[in-house]
Amino acid sequence: MPPGEHGPGAEAPAGGGPGRGPDRTGEGYAAARVRLLRDTELSGPDRRRALAGLTDRWLARLFAAAPPGTALVAVGGYGHGELSPRSDLDLLLLHDGSTDAAALSALADRLWYPVWDLGLALDHSVRTLAEARTAAADDLKVQLGLLEARHVAGDEDLTAELRTAALARWRAEARSRLPELREYAAERARRHGELRFLLEPDLKEARGGLRDLTALRAVAASWLADAPREGLAQARDTLLDVRDALHLTTGRATDRLALQDQDQVAAALGLLDSDALLRRVYEAAGAVSYAGDVTWREVERVLRARTGSPRGARLRGLLGAKRSGGRPGASAQERTPLAEGVVEHEGEAALALHARPDRDPVLPLRAAAAAAQAGLPLALPAVRKLARTAPDLPVPWPAEAREEFVTLLGAGEATVPVWEAMDAAGLITRLLPDWERVRCRPQRNPVHRYTVDRHLVETAVRAAALTRRVHRPDLLLTGALLHDIGKGWPGDHSVTGETITRDLAARIGFDAADTRTLATLVRHHLLLVETATRRNLDDPATVRSVADAVGSPGTLELLHALTEADALATGPAAWSAWRAALVSDLVSRVAAVLAGEPANDQAAGQELTAEGERLAMEAWRTGGPVLALRTQKAGPADTGREGEHGPEPVGVELSVALPERSGVLPAVAGVLALHKLTVRAADLRLAQLPGEVDGETPRVLLLTWRVAAQYGSLPQAARLREDVVRALDGSLGLASRLAEREAAYRPRRTGVKPPPPRATVAPGDSAAATVIEVRAQDAPGLLYRIGRALEEAGVRVSSAHVSTLGANAVDAFYVTDAAGAPLTDLAAARLAQHVETELR
Structure with a gap:
């Protein structure tokens, strides 16, 4: 190693050295x-x-x-x-x-x-x-x-010689080193994620961060291409200002904007709150990411000019370049018509030479739809010219504009880059003024992988794959884009979104009937999944309430598809084969009611599957718990986008049946927590077996759990059964053992303190029981503590529906008094308060 060189970031050697005295x-x-x-x-x-x-x-x-x-x-x-x-x-x-x-x-x-x-x-x-x-x-x-x-x-001449040589060598070797630079940037993106979608972003390493700005300057120094300059200097200043404030408020050399530091950083920058801070950071990162996309396309274009060179072809392959329009032999200079005023040119959708955007207000949407349908990016000059010269659309939009808008939304994955190019130029907010309030808006729920605006576009992408399932694809795609538009305003976003959607639908040019349908989709876009996972579908009141809210079979069809698209666009924790089956079951029941069939009464709705009946009969015969474990495989509902591998194991379904008795829920939940099993979803119901046994109608508790091992392998069913038996007879010491585990778990938890748990009474959801809904941070033993609180209150749990989304648990419990009747209002309120107190 050369004299005095200790390596990057090295600390001073122990013991000091020359020059260590007072300075x-x-x-x-x-x-x-x-x-x-x-x-x-x-x-x-x-x-x-x-x-x-x-x-x-x-x-x-x-x-x-x-x-x-x-x-x-x-x-x-x-x-x-x-x-x-x-x-x-x-x-x-x-x-x-x-x-x-x-x-x-x-x-x-x-x-x-x-x-x-x-x-x-x-x-x-x-x-x-x-x-x-x-x-x-x-x-x-x-x-x-x-x-x-x-x-x-x-010696200034020495430095000048270094700079001159470095720049000359970079320019001479740029055609071979730019692919390396791009792969370096792509690897960082894979490792650190997309800055504009992270709740705790790395301002330097994540995609759209400061490292990418360095890469863009390096590309510009090569003289092969240059990044679009609009907004880039401001984006850099924003990211550096935030990092400065982060350094000063934390006293640490860190580039990660951690949750616990965001309020201080926001205050240091004079911003209203941490959401305003993240939004500013996301906007800057979006500008950097878009500039990177445009720059690398320009690099590809330059290399494409050497089409006849084997070296040029190899470099284009390393850079990920595609042949123009995917057509073998297409000329780089070819201008292929895509739509009126829009052509394909050098692998991009560009404006035709005769296009007059100043006289054609529909051209921005026509160009965007044509680009997305062809799977091409919108050329930057075209986007700039459209933003600068195209007049605003008349209100309501003409039919052509509405059709091009729906065509854009229905293009699937290709919609995303085209939409982002339009958004970066300000064209989206001109088309949909309310879009500005959801642009780059963070979502604090970790289940969401995207900001509000990108989530809406991703939902439309998912909905595009489901358009063959519905009679009105245009309403599905538009509803998908607008379903969370209310998140830009205070209050319940579904209620606010309904009002905004009525205005936007009329603006886009939908008639009164279609506007009502879109408003219903937005108002009730969470209805199916929340009802299916948190309510007893065997209760006819539940099914009738959903039918009343939906109103028609056509709207139900659209809402079903929107529910799936919304969940798939949210993240892997929001959708699964389990939830898909529950939603489909609810939809079939609601469809029957809308078709004029009476809702099944509760007893009739408790028909068991063959496997459930077998377990229940065995539990009744033996008088003890019967357990069955079944490994689940990923189906279409569990996988991500098309092309991902599957099926793969995604969890285990555990069925537990035992004769009706008290203490079952906390006992089984506690045993699962003791064995370090995470509960993703669960369902408890009291089932009546057909016929009589010894003059009695057999009543069996059937619990179905979807679980996964936190780490290690799954326990054997025999061991689980043994511990359930011991938990029920009190010999397991469940409470003390869980308390020890929780005490050991708590010191390792870091980050922002979660909001306190909340238990509420869901009004009017059932005529046969009182529904207590519990929302809390998921933690080992949480379900055990809820079950124990309900047992202590002396109520009977006739059914339970447990759903875990990321770090959040949302559970619903149907309870009655000892005589099997719903609780009085006062008793229900006291029970909710008791459960909430026990969880704090």
Whole structure:
């Protein structure tokens, strides 16, 4: 290793070394640094430049009297001329080889140790020009750092020679190194995710972050292509301002915007709250991501110009380039008509030469629909021209505009990049003014993988695959896009969204009947899944209430498809074969009622499957619990988008049957928690077996659980049964053992404190029982504690419906008094309060 080089980010060696004594220059710099960071008059780029300048002057003084033929060079982020409060100092001690090793080592120590003494992070190296060139050839990160090289002190000619050589070599080798740069960016995206959709984003490494801005500058330095400039400088300033505030409020050199730090950072930036902060960050990241997409397409276009070159073809393959329109032999210069005023040109949807966007208000939608249907991106010049010159659509929209809008939404995956290009240019908010309130809006529920706006587009993508199941695909696609539009306003987003949807549907040009249908879809888009997973479908009142809300078979058909599309677009925790089966069961029951058939009474609705009847009969015959484990495979409802592999095991279905008695729910739930099984969903019901046994009508509790092992393998059914028996007779010591486990679990929990649990009475949901709904943070033993609280209150649980979405549990319990009657209002309120108290 060269003299004085300890490697990137190295700490000072133990025991000190030359130059470790009191450093007046360092003390003066430290004091000036503190004053600068506390100066309320300075912020943003001005403060970062001032801090870089202050640091430059201090390092230049340390470098004074350095041997000839040496230079101190700032590289990487520091080389860009700006410095965040806790950023590394990226420094290169450059020399021409004429300085002896001892003098060079002394100079390095004179530079590095004062930096370490102040507790500043340092990424440093000592190299000759030749060594710097070799390092850059071997390591892309070194090459990128040298592209930002900036002279700090010493021999300016040496620094200039380094910069000239680095830029010349980068431009000469760009055609071979750009694919490497793109793969490097793609790997970071796979590892760190998409910044604009993360609740705790890494401002530097995630896609759309500061590293991507460095990559875009490197592409521009190659002279092969350049990023779109509009909004990019502002996006960079936003990300750096947020990182500065993060450094200052936490006192740490971190790029991760953790949940617990967001309120402080928002306050430091003068923002209303953490949601406003995330929204600003997401907007900036979106601008960077879009600029990256456009830039890499431009790189592909440049390489495509060398179509006849085998080397060019290989490079295009490495960059992921596709042949124009997927047609073999298509010419790069070909202009193929796609729609009136829209052509395919060089792999993009562009405006035709004769197009007059200033006289054609439908052209933006026509161009977007044509691009999406062809699977092409919208060319950036076309988007800019449409945003600049196209007039607003008349209200209500003409029929052609509405048809093009639905065509755009129905294009599936290809809709997303086209929609984002339109959104980046401001065209979407011109079409749908209410869109602005959901743009880049974060969703604090970790079940959601996307921001509100992207979730809406993704729901339309999912709905496009379901259009063959409905009679009105246009209403399904439009309802999918608008179902969460109310999240931009306070209050219940379904209620608010209904009002907004009525306005937007009329604006788009739907007639009164279609507008009512769309409003119903938005108002009740959660109705089917919430009812199916949280209510007793054997209760005729439940089915009738859903039928009353839906109103017609056509709306039910649309709502069923929207429910599935919404859940699939939300994330893997929101949909499964289990939930799909429950929703389908509810839909079939509601459809029967809407067709004029009477709702089944509760007893008739309790018909068991053959397997359920077998387990129940055996439980009644033996008088004890009977268990059955069945591994579930992923079906279409459990997998992601088309092309993902399956089927794969997604969990285990555990069935437990035993004669009716008290204490069953907490006993079984406690045993599952003790065996470290996570409950994804559960259903408890009291079933009557056909006929009589010894003059009695057999009544059996049947519990169906969907579980997964937190880690390790699943326990054997025989072991679970043994522990259930012991839990019921009190010999297992379930309460104390669960308390020990919970005590061991709590210290490992980190992050923001979740909201407190809540238990409420669901009014009017059942004529035969009282429904207690519990919402809480999922945790080991939660279901056991709920069941124990209900047992302590002396109520009977006739059915239970448990649903876990991410970290949130939403459970519904149908309870009666000892005589089997619903609770009085007062008793129900007291029970809800008791359960809530026991969970706190």
